[in-house]
Amino acid sequence: MTIVIGPSVDHADPVQRRRLATELRKLLPDHCVLDQLEQLQPFECDAMTSAREIPLLVVLPETLQQLQAVVRYAHEIGIALIPRGAGTGLSGGATPRPDAVMLVVSKLSRILKIDAENRIAIVEPGVCNLAISEAAAAEGLFYAPDPSSQIASSIGGNVAENSGGVHCVKYGLTTHNIRQIKYLDPTGELITIGGSGLDGAGYDLMAVMTGSEGMLGVIVEVTVNLLPLPESVVLLQAAFPSMEQAGEGVMSIISAGIIPAGLEMMDQTAIEVVENYIHMDLPLDAEAILLIELDGTDAEVEAQLEQVKTQIGEYQAYDLRLARSEQERIQLWSGRKSAFPAMGQVTTDFYIMDATVPRRHLAHALKRIVELSNQYELRVANVFHAGDGNLHPLILYDASIADEVVRTEALADEVLTLCLALGGTLSGEHGLGLEKLDKACDQFSTVELEQFERLKRVFDPDGRLNPGKAIPTPNRCAELGGLHVHEGKIPFPELERL
Amino acid sequence: MSDISQQLVDQIADARDTGGRLAILGHNSKQGFRGQSAGERFSTCDHHGIIDYEPGDLVLTARSGTPLVEIEALLADHGQCLGFEPPRFQPLRFSATDPANLEEPLIQGLGTLGGVVASGVSGPRRPWVGAVRDFVLGVSMVNGLAQRLHFGGQLIKNVAGFDVPRLMSGSMGSLGLMLDISVRVLPIRPVDLTLQLEMSLAAAMKKMIELQRQPLPLSGLVYHQGILSVRLSGTEQGVASAESIIGGDHLVDGAQWWNGLRDHRWDYFLQPEPLWRLSLAAATPLPGFYKADADDDWLIDWGGAQRWYRGDVCSEQLHDYVAEHGGHMSCFRGPMADQELRLGDRNLLPLHQQIKTAFDPPNVFDGSRAKVA
Known part of the structure; x- marks a missing residue:
């Protein structure tokens, strides 16, 4: 990745923009077609702000028919489309191009049906993740995947990125929690995959479409599974004298047969930064803190809680804090959840990484990251999903010092290489997007990339859907950017990001 | 335990170069499921062994020819299991002269990991x-x-x-040969308890929906022959508390009973007529x-989401009913098991054909058991 700072430049052809806008205004209302620079600027990036480009044009259809008309027209004239939801993606999956129309689905935001008997919700792609659970709550149900951006991110984007969240250690990712998708192929044809039941006929196209980063189709409707709201939820916070003991604690909980609803870790740097920001009397001598959330029936949760305390007690867990009521849990979660703004207090810039390692290697990976942090003379804080081995190292640096930028890039690259070497992957939940195009060449061989390419061509023979993202062509290893936060100036700073 | 991956690759290369057709088979325990294979029998059985656990x-990562029983035994030693309860079928052979009679099946084993994933049956x-x-994490x-x-x-998280x-799951060997597979495993819950309640099919359908809307530690919900069976899995305290809500009679030896359903060993499954x-x-x-x-024509599993039918209604009527409700159906076993699966959307047929070609341009792998229409 390469960190790029500075305003975006408009590279689009103004004549092409004008002509296209005129044609598209015949298909949808004037206000749904944006072609003025000041209108286009808000769409210059998604939440990976380091890659910016003014889109050729932005369209915001209000109905499926309008959306379909745009896709058909784009097919007729052979222009590329970049689907976009709420723009909260962290890997640049919705970064614009000067030669592509940005297709924003956020106005398709109706919850079409909550079917309590079948425990499903049928929703348009622009429906906000959290809105589904809010609508289902009256029926005692909820939608489990909860990416940290859930107050803003929309379900179409969640499907495109196969979003995870704090609770996916127990409930799985988006791919485990949806049963039907309707999408438009690049010619505008409406296609339904999956089924009303728990599986569909034939090849598992739901799996292929989920996490395909807008490269295979434009998602226009999703049927998601809903689960009964748990009777009881408790949150336990525990400190550990060493990172190894915290890592062993994680392994021991899982090995004891307990799958917590959430299992999160903060390392010493993160604890220190968060404590200075929020003052919740966190133990500053601890090398790590674990947050363990359990849910289920009252009886189930109480039994598991005792088991967890016994397990982690063997690894010298101390300073145990238990939250039972919703208010208490929000309070206890607030340390973990304020990590992002807290970092903004101690550094001008930080780079958020996303990678995975098998749980057995967590302690080793974190120790190695400390060594790399010392070697590159850059602070690194770790706040992450320990339950599923999903690391989010935050590299703290100052972008006004050129050398620090270079060192940050090198350090980030080494961390990814480390994770791959330990049997992990390049991304646990942020996707490859633009950010990791080059690094994908390290994870996948030429023949694997060719196989991806053949699969892509089945769905998008002309390569017009979100070109240049997620899957590099075999000969491409260009340097590209990462999520960059400069002086807290990020879009939607109120959003939780990790 | 042996790794014969290079030999398998060489055989595929040979078939690619000579226009051969390979029918991938493990134990052949699902003989007849989705019809008959065509082409040269291409066995994974010698590609065997647990690589990492x-x-x-x-x-757990194992070679595709590794027997399920071997994997499940190792997992059980560590208090874990394959959570999706893959069936361990014994192939059935009906006598050609007297279809009502079963012949001695040709059993090689009760299924391999590759066969479980390729068939996609849970x-x-x-x-x-x-x-x-x-549960499939990597191949x-x-x-x-x-x-x-x-x-x-x-890892469960990988985007x-x-x-x-x-x-690859459910692709019936039509897209490629899986050499080794990583699957997520789950802890065995401390207590399993099965409660049985007598009621009509119509009442059971309602009861199943009602139970699934509550936060109960359910792990099985099946109706057959006038009895609704509810399995609970969890801690002793959690299961006891759920039992007080549900009621019913304890089923003694529940584990064996559920295995009979899981492995299709009940009489209901062992009939020559089509099983839908x-x-x-x-x-x-x-x-x-x-x-x-005609309640007994039905066996309702998965809390209503998987329904087995063994009655005399013609298949077109069944197809119409399923299509009307957005589901799908297949003849799972019996004389019509080689019927093509009907896809709900006409655009899906070309997609399926092209996906097959994208993975298997020379058409080396037999697609007879992945037929769709």
Whole structure:
């Protein structure tokens, strides 16, 4: 990745923009077609702000028919489309191009049906993740995947990125929690995959479409599974004298047969930064803190809680804090959840990484990251999903010092290489997007990339859907950017990001 | 334990170069499922062995020809299991001269890991823990070009590249040969308890929906022959508390009973007539042709989402009923098991054909058991 700072430049052809806008205004209302620079600027990036480009044009259809008309027209004239939801993606999956129309689905935001008997919700792609659970709550149900951006991110984007969240250690990712998708192929044809039941006929196209980063189709409707709201939820916070003991604690909980609803870790740097920001009397001598959330029936949760305390007690867990009521849990979660703004207090810039390692290697990976942090003379804080081995190292640096930028890039690259070497992957939940195009060449061989390419061509023979993202062509290893936060100036700073 | 991957790759390369057709088979325990194979029998059985298992990571990696019984035994030693309860079928052979009689089956084993993933069939616990496809984390495979490929990994969270491992699940060996597979495993819950309640099919359908809307530790919900069976899995305290809500009689030796369902060893499954499998939303009403005195034609599993039918209603009527409710169906076993699967959307047929070609351009792998229409 390469960190790029500075305003975006408009590279689009103004004549092409004008002509296209005129044609598209015949298909949808004037206000749904944006072609003025000041209108286009808000769409210059998604939440990976380091890659910016003014889109050729932005369209915001209000109905499926309008959306379909745009896709058909784009097919007729052979222009590329970049689907976009709420723009909260962290890997640049919705970064614009000067030669592509940005297709924003956020106005398709109706919850079409909550079917309590079948425990499903049928929703348009622009429906906000959290809105589904809010609508289902009256029926005692909820939608489990909860990416940290859930107050803003929309379900179409969640499907495109196969979003995870704090609770996916127990409930799985988006791919485990949806049963039907309707999408438009690049010619505008409406296609339904999956089924009303728990599986569909034939090849598992739901799996292929989920996490395909807008490269295979434009998602226009999703049927998601809903689960009964748990009777009881408790949150336990525990400190550990060493990172190894915290890592062993994680392994021991899982090995004891307990799958917590959430299992999160903060390392010493993160604890220190968060404590200075929020003052919740966190133990500053601890090398790590674990947050363990359990849910289920009252009886189930109480039994598991005792088991967890016994397990982690063997690894010298101390300073145990238990939250039972919703208010208490929000309070206890607030340390973990304020990590992002807290970092903004101690550094001008930080780079958020996303990678995975098998749980057995967590302690080793974190120790190695400390060594790399010392070697590159850059602070690194770790706040992450320990339950599923999903690391989010935050590299703290100052972008006004050129050398620090270079060192940050090198350090980030080494961390990814480390994770791959330990049997992990390049991304646990942020996707490859633009950010990791080059690094994908390290994870996948030429023949694997060719196989991806053949699969892509089945769905998008002309390569017009979100070109240049997620899957590099075999000969491409260009340097590209990462999520960059400069002086807290990020879009939607109120959003939780990790 | 042996790794014969190079030999397998060479055989595929040979078939690629000579226009050969390979029918991948493990134990052949699902003989007849989705019809008959065509082409040269290409056995994975000698590609065998558990490569990696770390209980704390909830992941096991094994070669595709590894017997399920071997994997399940190792997992059980560590208090873990394959959560989706893959069936361990014994192949049935009906006598050609007297279709009502069973001949001695040709049993090689009770299924391999590769066969489980390729068939995509899951057992009674599926609605609460996920299907086989949900547990597949990574595969090493060989495509029709005889290229070795690796997709996915050993972690539940992985969003790097298209999700090929899950696409392989249920593809019936038509897209490539899986060499080794990483699957997520789950802890065995401390207590399993089965409660049985007598009621009509119509009442059971309502009860199943009602129970599934509550936060109960359910792990099985099946109706057959006038009895609704509810399995609970969890801690002793959790199960006891749920029992007080549900009521009913304890089923003694529940584990064996559920294995009979999981492995299709009940008499209901062992008949020569077509066994239809209907996949529908759990609350989908029973069809108009359903008659109250024909309850026993049905076996309702997965809390209503997987329905077995063994009656004399013609297949077109069943197809119409399922299509009307957005589900799908297949003849799971019996004389019509080689029927093409009907896809709900006409655009899906060309997609399926092109996906087959994308993975297997020279058409090396037999697609007879992945037929769709």
